[in-house]
Amino acid sequence: MSSDIYRIHQKEKNNILTMSWLNSILVYLFLFYPLVGYISRSRYGIWPAQILMVLTLPLFVLNNPIKFKFSHSLKYLALFVLYVAAQLIILGKSAAVADYKSFLTMLFLYLILANTNISKALMKDIQSISLFIIISATLVIAYQYLVNPLFLFNYIDYDVRDILIRRPMSYFGWSGTVSGGYSMPAFSAIVISEALKSNKKTKAIIVYVVGVIFSILCLSRYVMLSMLIVGSLFYLHTPEKRAFISKGASFLAYTMIVIVLVLMASSAIGVNMSDIVQNRVFEGGEEFENTSAYTRVFAFELFNQVFWEKPIFGTGGRQTEQLADLRAGRTSQIHVGWLSLFFYFGVVGAFFYIMFTVNLLKELYVTAQNTNFWGSYVAFLTYFFSVMTTGVYFDISVAGYVVAFAVHCHYKRTSRAAAVMVKPDTAVAA
Numbered sequence: 178m179s180s181d182i183y184r185i186h187q188k189e190k191n192n193i194l195t196m197s198w199l200n201s202i203l204v205y206l207f208l209f210y211p212l213v214g215y216i217s218r219s220r221y222g223i224w225p226a227q228i229l230m231v232l233t234l235p236l237f238v239l240n241n242p243i244k245f246k247f248s249h250s251l252k253y254l255a256l257f258v259l260y261v262a263a264q265l266i267i268l269g270k271s272a273a274v275a276d277y278k279s280f281l282t283m284l285f286l287y288l289i290l291a292n293t294n295i296s297k298a299l300m301k302d303i304q305s306i307s308l309f310i311i312i313s314a315t316l317v318i319a320y321q322y323l324v325n326p327l328f329l330f331n332y333i334d335y336d337v338r339d340i341l342i343r344r345p346m347s348y349f350g351w352s353g354t355v356s357g358g359y360s361m362p363a364f365s366a367i368v369i370s371e372a373l374k375s376n377k378k379t380k381a382i383i384v385y386v387v388g389v390i391f392s393i394l395c396l397s398r399y400v401m402l403s404m405l406i407v408g409s410l411f412y413l414h415t416p417e418k419r420a421f422i423s424k425g426a427s428f429l430a431y432t433m434i435v436i437v438l439v440l441m442a443s444s445a446i447g448v449n450m451s452d453i454v455q456n457r458v459f460e461g462g463e464e465f466e467n468t469s470a471y472t473r474v475f476a477f478e479l480f481n482q483v484f485w486e487k488p489i490f491g492t493g494g495r496q497t498e499q500l501a502d503l504r505a506g507r508t509s510q511i512h513v514g515w516l517s518l519f520f521y522f523g524v525v526g527a528f529f530y531i532m533f534t535v536n537l538l539k540e541l542y543v544t545a546q547n548t549n550f551w552g553s554y555v556a557f558l559t560y561f562f563s564v565m566t567t568g569v570y571f572d573i574s575v576a577g578y579v580v581a582f583a584v585h586c587h588y589k590r591t592s593r594a595a596a597v598m599v600k601p602d603t604a605v606a607a
Contacts, residue, residue, distance in 0.1 A: 197293055197294045197295075197296065199236060199239065200236060200240070200289055200290065200293040201293075201295075201296070201299050202232070202236075203229075203232065203233070203236065203286065203289065203290070203579075204290075204295075204299060204303070204579070204580060204583050205302075206225075206228070206229065206232070207576040207579045207580055208302070208303065208306045208307070208310070208576070208580060209306075210225055210352045210356070210360075210576040211348045211349050211351050211352045211356070211576075212348075212351075213225045213228065213352070214351035214352035214353075215329075215348065215351040218331070218333055218334070218351055219333065219351075222333075224353075225351075225352050226279065226282075226353070226574065229282060229286070229574060230278060230282045233282050233285045233286050233289070234282075234285065236285075236289055237285040237288070237289060240289055240292065240293075242288065244292075245288055245291075245292050246291070246292060247288070248291060248536070248540055249536040249539075249540070250533050250534075250536035250537035250539075250540055251284070251287060251288060251291060251533075253529050253530075253532040253533035253536060254283070254284050254287065254529075254530075254533040255284055256529045257280070257522075257526060257529035257530045257533060258277075258280045258281055258283075258284045260522070260525060260526050260529055261276060261277050261280055261494065261522070261526065262277055262281075264490070264491070264493045264494065264522070264526070265277050265493070268493040276494045276572075277494075279572040279574065280571075280572060282574060283572050283573060283574045286574055286579065287582060290579070290582055290583050290586055291582075291586055293583075293586065294590065295583055295584070295586050295587035295590070299583075299587075300584065300587055303367065303580055303583070303584060304367070304368060304371055307364045307367050307368050307580065308368050308384065310360075310361075310364050311361065311364055311365055311368060311384060311387055311388060311391075312387060313348075314347040314348065314349065314357065314361060314391060315347070315387050315388075315390055315391040315394075317329055317347040317348050318345045318346075318347035318357075318391055318394045318395060319390070319394060321345040321346075321347065321394075322345050322394045326345065329347070329348045329350075329351075330346075330350065331346070331350035331351050334350070335350065344395055344396040344397055345394060345395055345396065346395065347391070347395070349361075352576065353575070355570050355575070356575060356576060357391075357395065357400075358395065358397050358399060358400045358403070358563070359403075359559075359560065359563065359570075359573075359575045359577055359578065360575055360576045360577030360578075361388060361391050361392070361395075361400065361403075361404075361577065362388065362392070362400065362403035362404055362406070362407050362556065362559045362577065363556035363557075363559065363560075363575075363576075363577025363578055363580070363581045364576075364577050364580070365384060365385065365387075365388035365404065365407050366407045366410060366551075366552040366553070366555045366556040366559070366581065367552040367553070367556065367577075367580065367581055367584055368381075368384050368552075369381045369384050369385055369388075369407065369410050369552065370410050370414065370550055370551050370552030370553075370555070371550065371552060372384065373410060373411070373414035374414065374549055374550055381410075381411070385404075385407065385408065385411075388404050388407065389401075389404050391404075392404040398566065399563045399566045402559075402562060402563070402566065403559035403562070403563055406555060406558055406559050406562060407555055407559065409555060410551055410552070410555055413545075413551045413555070414549070414551065476513040476516055477513070477516070480513070480516040480519070480520060483520060484516075484519060484520050487523060488519075488523060488524060489523050489524055489525060490522075490523040490525055490526070491519070491520060491521050491522040491523030491525075491526055491527075492520065492521055493521075494521045494522065495521070513565060513566070514563075514564030514565060514566075514570065514571070515527075515531075515564055515565060518530060518531075518564075518571060530571060534561060537557060538554065538557060538558065538561065540585075540589075541553050541554040541557055541585055542554050544585055544588050544589045544592060547588075547592040548588040548589075548591070548592050550584070550588050552581065552584065553581040553582065553584050553585035553588075554585075556577060556578060556581035557578065557581065557582075560573060560578060
């Protein structure tokens, strides 16, 4: 009898190890996502997201989803996906089909990772490859900005004639429009947090400086904002025993060091920082109606005019004729993400998605407190604030976020294991 139990246990253990190895393919896919995108898009004409869809479904089935554990955040994500499916069935709007496929893939992906044992070997690879991505992507975007804007440019999906007015994407253009803007701050948070956790402050500062330079050269304010949020890691990793004023002074010192290093590095490679600040950040010389700031203000006007037509259930994930007439070429969409969420999915859908986001941040925060790894929490915090300034990007199957979530799952599992080991000692002491 005992031998049979042992064999069953070993079989289950081997199955878990096999599935963990297969699931790690998903993490490696996202670590090399731009490269995969370059090959798949330039040679075969397919997006890497399509490859992800093909991989995720069979892996989801092989993982025996009946045994999956749903966190509170993933329960709300599942409800949101079911809601979008109901919209698709009831409204029959073809525009929502692509959204539903991406949301379903996102749900399967995050469920798989949440129920996977992320190995220490994979964690080491995540750190080393993430560091390589940060450095190489910044070198590429610097070359695009200073020398050749067509270098590694995605000529298939973006018009070459517009390259001079487009913002440089480094090599992330091959994996999606916002891939670099979302992923670089997330990768930076992962590496910086691990460095600070290991007391490697010099490495953390250098990585942060490189990440800030990337955010400046990509000319996107939401990326600059995200990197400012990543800077909070230097405060979060300051020992709790130090007084608030002392922690604040340390954070201010780190900030000043970073500013000086960024200015020196930018000057050394020939970047005109004053020009970027004046013409891009503050949009000097432009009439207000031609600025990006106006599109954000105009978003509230648009929202107030179109939302009340279908406030409860939304439009089914599509733009309406009324919205198209009102924006009249002044903006491509409601350019505040959270407002777009309410417009497209209504109060009901927005409730499910916001509850997913809030609970995810809460779970990440708890894990960060227990393990002193704040990288994943800060990575997703950048998303929360980015959606306030960008458009309709609610699919977080983005390289940086997926990898950050995988790291969170590793630390969450190790913190639980440590808590279980402590319990017997606590009981004896009692």
